Amino acid sequence: MRASPPEKEPSRRNHSWQRQRLLELLRSTDSHPTAASLHAALRVDFPRLALGTVYRNLDVLVSEGEIEAVPSGEGVARYDGNPTPHHHFVCEHCGEIEDLELPLPRGLLTRLQRRHGLTPRRVRIDFYGLCRACSDPNPT
Amino acid sequence: MRASPPEKEPSRRNHSWQRQRLLELLRSTDSHPTAASLHAALRVDFPRLALGTVYRNLDVLVSEGEIEAVPSGEGVARYDGNPTPHHHFVCEHCGEIEDLELPLPRGLLTRLQRRHGLTPRRVRIDFYGLCRACSDPNPT
DNA sequence: TGAAAAATAGGAACGATTCGCAAGAATACT
């Protein structure tokens, strides 16, 4: 039983088919899927795909810097295929996570350096509130 | 067997002894303990204290706004007894979490509002890097 | 083509957290 070669060449050999498709899937969405939902989605093409394989490949992609793990704070890890640095808005009602293109205020880092003597390598900003849909006073 | 009334009156009745002491413990430290370490510490005074009780009371305190849960991103939840709004610096080497008193840049919220039409209720900023101790080029 | 290296499926194992429940306080009401 084969479960690998579907139709066309992977854009870059070096990765297994599974990993290749996992990355493509993450790149193609701006939602922030869990390992389980990625597993479910990929099972269409790879019926024997194991959940453990998804986790393993997610780890590989994260350590390659291709994707990012987004600790959602609710027990399940979410993954972000957006390779550009950005921040997040988390809706407290529906749980949706939205990507934000926001330049990091310059003063923040200098202040951190001056007041605490710390030089971060990375900054993560999460905003919490109601997304546009959920704050709409006029639901369906 | 009694495990409750140790020595002096709790500062505020309404909470059980266990919960009272849990809060005091969290208030008295600027580390960010896990449920397990809190459990271990409280077991000195309450030898029969159940881990489940710690979790239950942490939840209560969080929902009362007395303490804050800090999703550490490493599988274990950490709890923060610092009641004032603040941000965190997470050391990527030793895992230490440091509280930061940093005013939130004004422009950030207005920009978020203007560019994305979002009005957050809360902002969380986590800096990642090496703490002063771990970045010291001259270890012991 | 063949051997070595990398990746996979499958399932067991793990660790943090939650749940359910019977027993124990605390509080309220009479």
Add this chain to the structure above:
DNA sequence: AGTATTCTTGCGAATCGTTCCTATTTTTCA
């Protein structure tokens, strides 16, 4: 005080996301 009501607890079982282990399959590359 006495009793009903409500809030908590301890304990153990159950859940659930994630990791680990191993035999097998794919991929790499000489």
